[in-house]
Amino acid sequence: MLVPGATFVVTGGASGLGRATATRLVKEGGKVVVLDLPGSPGAEVAEELGEGAAFSPADVTDPEAVGAAMDAAEAMGPIRGLVHCAGRGGAVRLVDRAGNAGSLEAYESVVRTNLIGTFNVLRLAAERMARNEPVDGQRGVCVLTASVAAYEGQIGQIPYASAKAGVVGMTLVAARDLASRLVRVCTIAPGLFDTPILARLPEEVRASLGGSVPNPARLGEPEEYASLALHIIANPMLNGETIRLDGAIRMAAR
Secondary structure (H helix, E strand, C coil): CCCCCCEEEEECCCCHHHHHHHHHHHHCCCEEEEEECCCCCHHHHHHHHCCCEEEEECCCCCHHHHHHHHHHHHCCCCEEEEEECCCCCCCECCECCCCCECCHHHHHHHHHHHHHHHHHHHHHHHHHHCCCCCECCECEEEEEECCCHHHHCCCCEHHHHHHHHHHHHHHHHHHHHHHHHCEEEEEEEECCECCHHHHCCCHHHHHHHHHCCCCCCCCECHHHHHHHHHHHHHCCCCCCCEEEECCCCCCCCC
């Protein structure tokens, strides 16, 4: 599927992986709706991207707000692509240091954003794409975001790892489900990337994390995620696959 002239929705588009992807899509001639939280710098990002971009504030778990973002995208043209980068972390131990059971509320909150939110955005985007006229045998493509934590979650990551494993699990099923609609679904599972979350860490910690990656021995760059997302969009044979983007890292227990 070609990017020029096509309309895309990028969640989490105000920063990190999403911002890099939105920037690349606009640079390649696409039109983008940046979907991010109301308090995010999404409006400023869309303004920087120019007339090919717009901001639509939404929590990914809110059906009405996400639906409004899809409406905003369709006003720019048929939605041909979704890149879903929105998500959050949150540490929970099954038994905390005081010997108490881990917080069910904290677990549910992380899973709700990362897994339920993914399903919500995916279903609403797919609904719009399924109404499109096919172009070169395709109506649309959805790129989701998991994590290497789906395979090697570290201690304290149980809600995040559970949710991201759920995203991996839904990828093939979603691709099969939407095959008759001519909509593809793939997932990217990033390793350690230089995003705003890691930017808050001390430089020596960031350097240590980067050094733990076998090759290249550094943190991944958001533009490298964007590059893979655009390749998935362009390559019609990529479907139902989760692709690790991690420099060959395998996470230790802690």
